[in-house]
Amino acid sequence: MLNVRAKSRDDGIAGRRAVIGSVAVIVLAVYLCTLAPDLSWSHWGADGGDLVSAAVTGRLPHPPGFPWYMALAQLAIRLPWGTPAWRLNLLSAVMAAATSVVLAELLLRRGRPPATALVGALSLAFAPLLWSQALITEVYTTAAFFGALTLMTALERPHTRLGIFVGGVIWGLGMAVHPTLIFLVPLWWGIRGRWLPVLVCGVMVGLLPYVLMTLLGIWPQPWGDLRAFAGWWEYVTARLYWGYAFALPLGQWPRRLLAWAVLLVKQFTPVGVLLLLAGLRFSPGQEERLALRTGVAFGAASLYAIGYNTIDSLVYLTPFLALTALWVAEGLAWLVKLSGRQHLVWWGLVLPLAALLWHWNALDLHQDWTAQQWWEAVLSQTPEAAVLVTAEDAHTFALWYAQEALGLRPDVTVVDRDLWAQPAYREYLVQQTGQVVDDFHALGGGGVVCFAGATGVRCP
Numbered sequence: 001m002l003n004v005r006a007k008s009r010d011d012g013i014a015g016r017r018a019v020i021g022s023v024a025v026i027v028l029a030v031y032l033c034t035l036a037p038d039l040s041w042s043h044w045g046a047d048g049g050d051l052v053s054a055a056v057t058g059r060l061p062h063p064p065g066f067p068w069y070m071a072l073a074q075l076a077i078r079l080p081w082g083t084p085a086w087r088l089n090l091l092s093a094v095m096a097a098a099t100s101v102v103l104a105e106l107l108l109r110r111g112r113p114p115a116t117a118l119v120g121a122l123s124l125a126f127a128p129l130l131w132s133q134a135l136i137t138e139v140y141t142t143a144a145f146f147g148a149l150t151l152m153t154a155l156e157r158p159h160t161r162l163g164i165f166v167g168g169v170i171w172g173l174g175m176a177v178h179p180t181l182i183f184l185v186p187l188w189w190g191i192r193g194r195w196l197p198v199l200v201c202g203v204m205v206g207l208l209p210y211v212l213m214t215l216l217g218i219w220p221q222p223w224g225d226l227r228a229f230a231g232w233w234e235y236v237t238a239r240l241y242w243g244y245a246f247a248l249p250l251g252q253w254p255r256r257l258l259a260w261a262v263l264l265v266k267q268f269t270p271v272g273v274l275l276l277l278a279g280l281r282f283s284p285g286q287e288e289r290l291a292l293r294t295g296v297a298f299g300a301a302s303l304y305a306i307g308y309n310t311i312d313s314l315v316y317l318t319p320f321l322a323l324t325a326l327w328v329a330e331g332l333a334w335l336v337k338l339s340g341r342q343h344l345v346w347w348g349l350v351l352p353l354a355a356l357l358w359h360w361n362a363l364d365l366h367q368d369w370t371a372q373q374w375w376e377a378v379l380s381q382t383p384e385a386a387v388l389v390t391a392e393d394a395h396t397f398a399l400w401y402a403q404e405a406l407g408l409r410p411d412v413t414v415v416d417r418d419l420w421a422q423p424a425y426r427e428y429l430v431q432q433t434g435q436v437v438d439d440f441h442a443l444g445g446g447g448v449v450c451f452a453g454a455t456g457v458r459c460p
Helices: 002-034 048-057 067-076 084-109 114-125 128-133 140-156 161-177 179-188 195-206 208-215 229-236 239-244 250-281 287-307 313-339 350-363 370-381 393-405 423-433
Strands: 387-390 413-416 449-453 456-458
Touching (some): 002 128, 002 350, 048 084, 048 393, 067 208, 084 114, 084 128, 084 140, 114 128, 114 313, 128 250, 140 161, 140 287, 161 179, 161 208, 179 287, 179 313, 195 208, 229 239, 250 287, 250 313, 250 350, 287 313, 370 393, 387 393, 413 423
Parallel strands (some): 387 413, 387 449
Antiparallel strands (some): 449 456
8 A cells, every 4th residue: 555655656746747847848948949039129128128238237227127137137147158138038038937837836736637737837838928028138027937936825825934934035026026016915815913924024025126226336327326215216116107007098998908808818819718717717615715816916917007008018917927827727627627528638738739839920039130130220320429319218228238238339329318308317428428418419529419210320
């Protein structure tokens, strides 16, 4: 009898390892085949140039700073392969793959069969929103990884001070990657009494990277001055972007809600969404409260993304996709149990396979050189020692990347027209150029002032 139990346990461990290993290998292989070769503007990746430049130079990126992501980026940027942007693209791919592995582990811990865990993890990995962010330099897949870890920790509800504290630290670090992970608070409903202060202490420890940002770099910096509390608070709360939050005009809400619904269907296919709804609807007993907590968390994040008045706001849902993929797998498990046919679970693999084939061409970036071709053309057309004025984030950040990460055309002074209104940015340019001026047209000391646009450079 003991030998039978030992063999069963060994088989279980082998099956768990096989699932985890399969998810990691398959997902990373797909991501590496479709990874952008350098800086990319695709998939809402305009901020990538700022993030890479900040990692190379050691200064801060745009608010709120994403300090824990930047700490990981500082390690990834030291890899010996590829360009600086490719290294941070790789970081995004690894974190997205790790997110899928965490979901597989969570499903296995919940007693789901290995095949169900495999379907759930691959469905998450090939959801186009997560996949798209895994191929470029952005913070969202790292946020998704810590979101999935928070989900697993919160659902397991450790009943020791250390376990609750570690869960709080993980959640806090997630918010130090992207503050929207605050919407995961419903996952912790039910934490009361002596456990709540322990959780709060853990979160505060996880948020410490925001405090440590004041030690980074030499001041002034483009995005703010963190040496005073007022400047630090304005930066970490992203005061610069408050005007976008819940600012979508009411007349545009129906269209954005429709876009949200279409986006959800695209993530898991129509059949996958039906399984998701079934998993939520037919959750037995204690699972109903779990369905409620995850549903409220995803709903809160969705309201924020829908109401944020930018065209790319739905990308904010990326860190929360694990909450929905969990219920796709649970819906599949319910269907298999209802039918009594265990082999049906393998048909579930059609869902991630369909997503893989459906979205491959649209997401594949392995030949995406658009950003590089743009900055090479612009810098080749710009006269020596000119002031080059930009009017779009993508253009500004691409030129920062070309200059600061690749060392191209250091004689050119890049000026972002919109950032010029910020005192910290003007102070930064004073330090860079050694010139104190009231108008950026005078930065060139009477030299050439050119304007960069989508089609090239114009020098009046």
